[in-house]
Amino acid sequence: MAATQEEIVAGLAEIVNEIAGIPVEDVQLDKSFTDDLDVDSLSMVEVVVAAEERFDVKIPDDDVKDLKTVGDATNYILKNQD
Amino acid sequence: MSKIKPSKGAPYARILGVGGYRPTRVVPNEVILETIDSSDEWIRSRSGIETRHWANDEETVAAMSVEASGKAIADAGITAEQIGAVVVSTVSHFKQTPAVATEIADKLGTNRAAAFDISAGCAGFGYGLTLAKGMIVEGSAEYVLVIGVERLSDLTDLEDRATAFLFGDGAGAVVVGPSKEPAIGPTVWGSEGDKSDTIKQTVPWTDYRDGEVAKFPAITQEGQAVFRWAVFEMAKVAQQALDAAGISSAELDVFIPHQANERIIDSMVKTLKLPESVTVARDVRTTGNTSAASIPLAMERLLATGEAKSGDTALVIGFGAGLVYAATVVTLP
Numbered sequence A: 001m002a003a004t005q006e007e008i009v010a011g012l013a014e015i016v017n018e019i020a021g022i023p024v025e026d027v028q029l030d031k032s033f034t035d036d037l038d039v040d041s042l043s044m045v046e047v048v049v050a051a052e053e054r055f056d057v058k059i060p061d062d063d064v065k066d067l068k069t070v071g072d073a074t075n076y077i078l079k080n081q082d
Numbered sequence B: 001m002s003k004i005k006p007s008k009g010a011p012y013a014r015i016l017g018v019g020g021y022r023p024t025r026v027v028p029n030e031v032i033l034e035t036i037d038s039s040d041e042w043i044r045s046r047s048g049i050e051t052r053h054w055a056n057d058e059e060t061v062a063a064m065s066v067e068a069s070g071k072a073i074a075d076a077g078i079t080a081e082q083i084g085a086v087v088v089s090t091v092s093h094f095k096q097t098p099a100v101a102t103e104i105a106d107k108l109g110t111n112r113a114a115a116f117d118i119s120a121g122c123a124g125f126g127y128g129l130t131l132a133k134g135m136i137v138e139g140s141a142e143y144v145l146v147i148g149v150e151r152l153s154d155l156t157d158l159e160d161r162a163t164a165f166l167f168g169d170g171a172g173a174v175v176v177g178p179s180k181e182p183a184i185g186p187t188v189w190g191s192e193g194d195k196s197d198t199i200k201q202t203v204p205w206t207d208y209r210d211g212e213v214a215k216f217p218a219i220t221q222e223g224q225a226v227f228r229w230a231v232f233e234m235a236k237v238a239q240q241a242l243d244a245a246g247i248s249s250a251e252l253d254v255f256i257p258h259q260a261n262e263r264i265i266d267s268m269v270k271t272l273k274l275p276e277s278v279t280v281a282r283d284v285r286t287t288g289n290t291s292a293a294s295i296p297l298a299m300e301r302l303l304a305t306g307e308a309k310s311g312d313t314a315l316v317i318g319f320g321a322g323l324v325y326a327a328t329v330v331t332l333p
């Protein structure tokens, strides 16, 4: 079953917490991965791979650079999940 | 049909000695910053690299190899005449014919050992080790010298922000010989030529000769694609090598991945869920990425500093341009 927006944000929060050690409650739709959440471009690759597994989506390298905020990633997953 | 007598090899093979050579010139990040817009902090945080070694004119591929091999031979407690084959993996020896392995075999004083070069990028050490093991078990050589050697500084575009800080020079060598017990596990190896564009030489030499490009060829890469592949696909290969050898991560003492980037190493350790008890090679910090030389150089350093000891069980994995990879479990010399 496809995940809802809420479930995706909660899932991303857990992933970001695991990879960058940021408290889950700080991971909000308007937060930028690099500027607010201490996720640099290489950690972002790890976030993306974890999100792919968790939400059953494919996020090609070329699309990763467009995912600046948690909201961008959430929308991408909402649109592309199976 | 006449009967052909089969050759007779050793039951198993093992690494008996290791040696390394690092060029005398140590190059800190400040030198890299003279040609690219970056910072020491960025380079350290994205790659772990603080310094690397660059070879001078005398530190040729052959000269560095002879130095590293001499140490490996002494460490193995054999003499050069006992070496039956010399396998050299390099992508940065700029004279293709004859193979540099022949010059090295001669300078070391081997007794006309078979000698040849292979090209398998950053997986070259594992490819060479696998060939060596086959020769020893099959019986075409009693002792085989496997050398990984690079002068990547000759193939680095110092104005390329994505690679200028990554590469270094050096040589690492091991002597592989007969063993009563298995001490080199099954190799898990392969190639993914559909991804050949992710790490490659910019243009063929002939394009430069013909004036089609102004810059001497260099290694370029799609950094994030390589990072993703290295961390996630190579962790699977590393796990397969452990499984093939029948070694659990709890039984593992040492992890020596190709020293490409410390961030790749960190992520692999996490993905593989290696326990804290496993010693992890992080030679990349002071050596940079030396391609085929990185695993034996890191092995030598871990043994020299006492972080690893003879008899330890180590997982080695190399991966790089091709894309190619090779992983196996070995007993340290």
Ligand SMILES: CC(C)(COP(=O)(O)OP(=O)(O)OC[C@H]1O[C@@H](n2cnc3c(N)ncnc32)[C@H](O)[C@@H]1OP(=O)(O)O)[C@@H](O)C(=O)NCCC(=O)NCCS
Pocket (backbone or CB within 6 Å): A040, A041, A042, B036, B037, B038, B039, B042, B043, B046, B047, B122, B161, B162, B163, B199, B221, B222, B223, B224, B226, B227, B260, B261, B264, B289, B319, B320, B321
């Ligand atoms: C090379 C590598 C460290 C680059 O990191 P990256 O995160 O992919 O870098 P990107 O090119 O995506 O750039 C990310 C940001 O850093 C900046 N940047 C890139 N290179 C930089 C440099 N040398 N110094 C400072 N900043 C740099 C970019 O401009 C970009 O900034 P922006 O987000 O504000 O636009 C990394 O991709 C890597 O190591 N990959 C594996 C390579 C490897 O090991 N290859 C050999 C395998 S055998």
